[in-house]
Amino acid sequence: MRRPQPTLKDIAAELNLSHPTVSRALSGHASISAETKARVREAADRLGYVVNSGARMLKRGHGNVVGLLLPDITNEFYAAVAKKLSDDCSERHQQLILSVSGDDADRELALVRALLEARPTAIVVALTRKPHPETVSLLNTVHCVQFMQTHPGLAGPRVTVRASGGARLAIEHLLSLGHRQIGFVGPTLDYAIGQARMEGVTAAMKDAGLAVDPACVRLGPSDGEFGFDAVLELLALKPRPTALYLSSAPISVAAMRALTREGIAIPAQLSVVVAGVSPWYEAWPGGLTSITLPVRDLAEAASRYVAEAGDGEASEGETVLSFELVARGSTAAIAGNDK
Amino acid sequence: MRRPQPTLKDIAAELNLSHPTVSRALSGHASISAETKARVREAADRLGYVVNSGARMLKRGHGNVVGLLLPDITNEFYAAVAKKLSDDCSERHQQLILSVSGDDADRELALVRALLEARPTAIVVALTRKPHPETVSLLNTVHCVQFMQTHPGLAGPRVTVRASGGARLAIEHLLSLGHRQIGFVGPTLDYAIGQARMEGVTAAMKDAGLAVDPACVRLGPSDGEFGFDAVLELLALKPRPTALYLSSAPISVAAMRALTREGIAIPAQLSVVVAGVSPWYEAWPGGLTSITLPVRDLAEAASRYVAEAGDGEASEGETVLSFELVARGSTAAIAGNDK
DNA sequence: TTGAAAGCGCTAACAG
DNA sequence: CTGTTAGCGCTTTCAA
Numbered sequence: 001m002r003r004p005q006p007t008l009k010d011i012a013a014e015l016n017l018s019h020p021t022v023s024r025a026l027s028g029h030a031s032i033s034a035e036t037k038a039r040v041r042e043a044a045d046r047l048g049y050v051v052n053s054g055a056r057m058l059k060r061g062h063g064n065v066v067g068l069l070l071p072d073i074t075n076e077f078y079a080a081v082a083k084k085l086s087d088d089c090s091e092r093h094q095q096l097i098l099s100v101s102g103d104d105a106d107r108e109l110a111l112v113r114a115l116l117e118a119r120p121t122a123i124v125v126a127l128t129r130k131p132h133p134e135t136v137s138l139l140n141t142v143h144c145v146q147f148m149q150t151h152p153g154l155a156g157p158r159v160t161v162r163a164s165g166g167a168r169l170a171i172e173h174l175l176s177l178g179h180r181q182i183g184f185v186g187p188t189l190d191y192a193i194g195q196a197r198m199e200g201v202t203a204a205m206k207d208a209g210l211a212v213d214p215a216c217v218r219l220g221p222s223d224g225e226f227g228f229d230a231v232l233e234l235l236a237l238k239p240r241p242t243a244l245y246l247s248s249a250p251i252s253v254a255a256m257r258a259l260t261r262e263g264i265a266i267p268a269q270l271s272v273v274v275a276g277v278s279p280w281y282e283a284w285p286g287g288l289t290s291i292t293l294p295v296r297d298l299a300e301a302a303s304r305y306v307a308e309a310g311d312g313e314a315s316e317g318e319t320v321l322s323f324e325l326v327a328r329g330s331t332a333a334i335a336g337n338d339k
Numbered sequence: 340m341r342r343p344q345p346t347l348k349d350i351a352a353e354l355n356l357s358h359p360t361v362s363r364a365l366s367g368h369a370s371i372s373a374e375t376k377a378r379v380r381e382a383a384d385r386l387g388y389v390v391n392s393g394a395r396m397l398k399r400g401h402g403n404v405v406g407l408l409l410p411d412i413t414n415e416f417y418a419a420v421a422k423k424l425s426d427d428c429s430e431r432h433q434q435l436i437l438s439v440s441g442d443d444a445d446r447e448l449a450l451v452r453a454l455l456e457a458r459p460t461a462i463v464v465a466l467t468r469k470p471h472p473e474t475v476s477l478l479n480t481v482h483c484v485q486f487m488q489t490h491p492g493l494a495g496p497r498v499t500v501r502a503s504g505g506a507r508l509a510i511e512h513l514l515s516l517g518h519r520q521i522g523f524v525g526p527t528l529d530y531a532i533g534q535a536r537m538e539g540v541t542a543a544m545k546d547a548g549l550a551v552d553p554a555c556v557r558l559g560p561s562d563g564e565f566g567f568d569a570v571l572e573l574l575a576l577k578p579r580p581t582a583l584y585l586s587s588a589p590i591s592v593a594a595m596r597a598l599t600r601e602g603i604a605i606p607a608q609l610s611v612v613v614a615g616v617s618p619w620y621e622a623w624p625g626g627l628t629s630i631t632l633p634v635r636d637l638a639e640a641a642s643r644y645v646a647e648a649g650d651g652e653a654s655e656g657e658t659v660l661s662f663e664l665v666a667r668g669s670t671a672a673i674a675g676n677d678k
Numbered sequence: 679t680t681g682a683a684a685g686c687g688c689t690a691a692c693a694g
Numbered sequence: 695c696t697g698t699t700a701g702c703g704c705t706t707t708c709a710a
Contacts, residue, residue: 004400005455005458007702007703007704008703008704009703017680017681018680018681018682019703019704020680020681020683020704020705020706021679021680021681023703023704023705023706027705031679031680032679032680033679033680036679036680048477048480050452050455050456050477051456051703051704052396052397052456052458052702052703052704053393053402053456053457053458054392054393054394054395054396054397054402054458054702054703055393055397055686055702055703055704055705056393056456056703056704056705057391057393057686057704058391058393058394058397058685058686058687058688058702058703058705059685059686059703059704059705059706060705063392063393072422073412073418073421073422073425074415074418074419074422076413076415079412079413079415079418080413082412082437082439083411083412083413083439086412086437086438086439087439087441090438090446090450090453093453095436095438095453095454095456095457096436096437097435097436097437098407098421098425098435098436098437099425099429099434099435100421100422100425100426100429102426110429111429114434115434116344116389117389117390117391117392117395117434118392118393118434119344119391119393137387138387138389141344141387224618253618253619253622254618254622256619256622256623257618257621257622260621260622260623260624260625260626278619279563279592279593279596280592280595280617280619282596282599283592283595283596283599284595284599284623285599285624286599287599346686346687346688347687347688347689356696356697357696357697357698358687358688358689359688359689359696359697359698359699360695360696360697362687362688362689362690363689363696366689370695370696371695371696372695372696375695375696390687390688391686391687393686393687394686394688394689394702395687395688396688396702397686397687397688397689397702397703397704398687398688398689398690398701398702399688399689399702400702679710680709680710681708681709681710682707682708682709683706683707683708683709684705684706684707684708685704685705685706685707686703686704686705687702688701688702689700689701689702690699690700690701691698691699691700692697692698692699692700693696693697693698693699694695694696694697694698
């Protein structure tokens with residue numbers, strides 16, 4: 001136990017064959033007698049033989065591997081993507097290497113470099129805000145599927161969402177319920193997605209003949225701490241917003257925590273639109289109205305591009321999907337103010 | 340772009356050096372002039388050189404890779420583990436290969452086999468209920484860290500929880516609040532962890548001089564559909580349970596969805612203890628009392644064993660951690676029945 | 679149907 | 695300080 005794995009030569013020696021013959025037998029080559037194949041298979045199973053992917057890769061020139069680089073595997077959205085990709089990879093007998101950047105550009109560069117060592121057939125990457133130029137040029141040497149975030153200098157297929165669309169849906173929904181003082185907590189403008197979202201908010205307000213009150217807007221890192229504080233700040237505003245649009249998943253959880261702590265009744269005192277795909281949105285008392293990404297479709301699109309890359313087709317497609325609004329119980333017409 | 344990656348020889352040719360010299364320069368070998376090192380480094384960066392991990396592995400005899408085999412990356416608990424492991428791996432300049440078994444033994448075998456192709460320094464695996472014997476014998480050929488689930492035939496370090504402990508904590512908590520009719524929804528006895536948990540429930544009841552009412556127990560797969568139906572069944576019972584202990588995360592979400600749909604007031608009509616580590620437990624109105632795993636500690640223990648395996652220390656340790664009860668607002672003394 | 683030989687990219691041992 | 699040589703395990707010619 002724990003001794004070096006057997007090699008083709010070990011099997012060959014066992015059976016008085018040459019190792020190429022063993023190799024061919026195991027890969028089902030036509031010109032090997034059925035009897036030899038059976039003997040080889042038996043010996044391989046008995047000895048616990050498993051091919052050495054490194055050696056195979058050296059011959060083939062590329063690894064049988066897909067890289068996945070995400071900012072946060074703890075985020076349910078990314079977890080769902082990882083699941084789909086992992087499933088599809090194992091169907092194609094490929095390996096999935098998972099790297100988590102934590103939204104740090106330095107780390108991202110190191111991870112991309114490491115990923116490239118495995119000579120992946122493709123890399124699916126959700127870039128950080130401001131990737132290093134070297135990260136981009138390294139990624140340009142492989143089939144790279146850009147996920148959510150895109151970079152102008154990066155070639156290859158892209159899977160994105162109409163980023164402003166979600167914001168527009170949320171704001172229009174709240175406006176239609178009579179809300180005017182709408183708080184918005186979202187990611188910074190450093191992200192392309194943050195910019196687009198802010199634009200969506202502004203545009204939706206403008207279409208209704210309204211301007212965005214800067215005091216009602218809180219932009220920052222897409223994490224819990226920021227979201228919690230931002231919501232408390234918005235609650236302290238006078239007049240207090242009658243509705244909140246929370247535009248990322250971590251911010252949404254943190255915000256609900258803040259609202260619970262402050263004892264705010266939802267939707268009686270405050271309407272709330274959250275973001276993301278958590279099963280908790282449906283479980284929440286009354287349900288939480290949410291702007292959700294079509295996770296399944298996004299993951300499928302990415303996976304499809306990965307498969308194409310494996311086939312050698314250097315696809316350059318772009319898949320753009322749309323957010324959806326799922327109206328649940330956390331949004332209601334503004335109280336005592338029928339419009 | 341997208342042409343084959345440069346090799347050591349390419350760099351060597353570029354600089355009129357031999358490729359071993361280039362190799363030594365890049366790995367910071369002592370006996371290489373500072374000037375040569377600089378020239379090599381420059382050329383390597385310029386050409387976008389990245390070592391070929393397959394070739395390196397062939398020399399070293401093992402891959403610089405850690406395998407992680409989980410039943411479900413979508414589960415926040417496992418996601419947290421994956422995150423920790425991914426972080427630690429990248430610090431050690433190792434790769435993390437993620438495989439998701441979906442709790443299917445056939446798939447698990449295929450994935451283990453595939454994982455072994457990369458000659459990992461260690462594999463962290465949360466086994467399925469009934470792994471194939473071949474899976475176990477394959478895993479015995481590498482450093483294997485058993486996570487949560489253990490198998491008697493598998494050597495190597497183990498990281499587990501006192502499985503009955505969580506159940507005991509939950510039941511004792513509910514008993515102390517005066518509840519007697521306690522519903523229990525948990526994983527089947529096929530899992531070692533399911534058995535231990537059932538034992539914990541029984542033992543805690545027995546200590547209080549009570550017997551478990553079989554009608555109040557629902558065991559099944561640890562997924563949403565089952566949890567949802569099980570809770571509805573328990574609610575239909577007469578007399579209806581006054582408290583519920585939900586012993587897995589997916590079951591917990593589904594149960595809360597069912598309770599929300601039925602309009603049950605918590606904790607007024609029903610006390611509830613959920614399981615897992617979701618940030619939503621704190622965000623939930625009033626908070627959800629939960630039995631949580633010490634995720635961080637579990638992940639750290641696993642990661643430590645992985646590091647030891649990398650150092651060649653064939654550790655055989657066992658880390659057993661305990662569940663914790665976090666009392667929040669979803670459990671209360673039984674209504675109109677002060678004891 | 680099988681064997682012999684070569685080479686993928688890298689590192690380590692040994693010369694110079 | 696640097697070059698030469700060899701070999702890791704595998705697949706793929708080519709030859710028998």
